[in-house]
Amino acid sequence: MGMRIRIFDTPHDAGIHVASLAERVILQNQRPVLGLATGSTPIQFYHALINLHKSGLDLADVVTINLDEYASLSPHDAQSYHFYMNKYFFEHVNVAPENIHIPNGIASDLAKECLRYDAIVQRNPIDFQVVGIGMNGHIGFNEPNDLLLSRTHVVALKNETIESNARFFDDISRVPQYAITMGVQSILQAKQIVLMAFGMDKSCIVQETVLGGVRTDVPASVLQLHHDVTVVLDKESASGLMDKRGNLSTQQTS
Numbered sequence: 001m002g003m004r005i006r007i008f009d010t011p012h013d014a015g016i017h018v019a020s021l022a023e024r025v026i027l028q029n030q031r032p033v034l035g036l037a038t039g040s041t042p043i044q045f046y047h048a049l050i051n052l053h054k055s056g057l058d059l060a061d062v063v064t065i066n067l068d069e070y071a072s073l074s075p076h077d078a079q080s081y082h083f084y085m086n087k088y089f090f091e092h093v094n095v096a097p098e099n100i101h102i103p104n105g106i107a108s109d110l111a112k113e114c115l116r117y118d119a120i121v122q123r124n125p126i127d128f129q130v131v132g133i134g135m136n137g138h139i140g141f142n143e144p145n146d147l148l149l150s151r152t153h154v155v156a157l158k159n160e161t162i163e164s165n166a167r168f169f170d171d172i173s174r175v176p177q178y179a180i181t182m183g184v185q186s187i188l189q190a191k192q193i194v195l196m197a198f199g200m201d202k203s204c205i206v207q208e209t210v211l212g213g214v215r216t217d218v219p220a221s222v223l224q225l226h227h228d229v230t231v232v233l234d235k236e237s238a239s240g241l242m243d244k245r246g247n248l249s250t251q252q253t254s
């Protein structure tokens with residue numbers, strides 16, 4: 001099966017859809033494992049999942065594994081992904097603290113931290129993986145490159161990623177230059193993957209991801225190799241997937 005495309009009027013509606021997909025997985029598994037992402041895009045998903053929790057969905061048995069974290073930022077740093085996850089999700093739900101996994105960006109030995117994290121991913125096969133997409137096609141922090149690494153690794157962030165993510169920092173000089181990220185194989189091992197993207201700025205990269213070939217310089221395109229991917233878009237981010245009549249195009253570009 002190719003990638004399933006779902007296009008919504010607003011990110012809000014899209015977030016509700018992703019939360020309902022997650023709910024199904026949570027209800028179907030005794031110990032559901034959710035792979036979670038950060039960035040501005042999944043916020044609406046977290047919001048909708050929090051609403052489901054408030055209306056009765058129990059998350060006590062859920063295990064979460066985050067995709068990535070900046071190297072050198074402590075969990076208390078407001079720009080860290082630890083901080084983000086607490087603020088936008090964990091503070092509002094009943095996921096048990098011991099079931100929450102996020103790479104430790106301030107581990108004294110980052111190489112060891114990558115091995116520790118890989119072991120967590122292997123022990124807890126991900127049932128439902130949410131990913132956003134960087135403007136350059138990165139997933140997690142798997143940056144465009146000649147080769148993509150399979151497992152958790154330390155990555156030097158590309159200038160364009162530092163520039164793009166500077167919007168969350170006081171000053172671009174404060175954006176970390178390195179990060180820890182799950183590798184592409186770890187992402188592809190998830191049973192089900194949901195890629196979310198919103199806004200006109202993402203329309204080109206979404207088009208390349210869905211309709212282009214599988215290329216290491218568009219890391220998100222590797223998701224084409226997975227058998228259960230849903231691409232959740234708003235009308236703007238989906239605009240590059242439409243033909244002249246406004247129908248979804250299936251025409252691959254080179």
Ligand code: GLP
Nearest residue numbers: 038039040041132133134140141
């Ligand atoms: C960061 C994260 C990615 C995320 C990307 C896009 O670089 N590491 O996981 O997909 O930002 O962020 P946004 O959703 O804000 O566009």
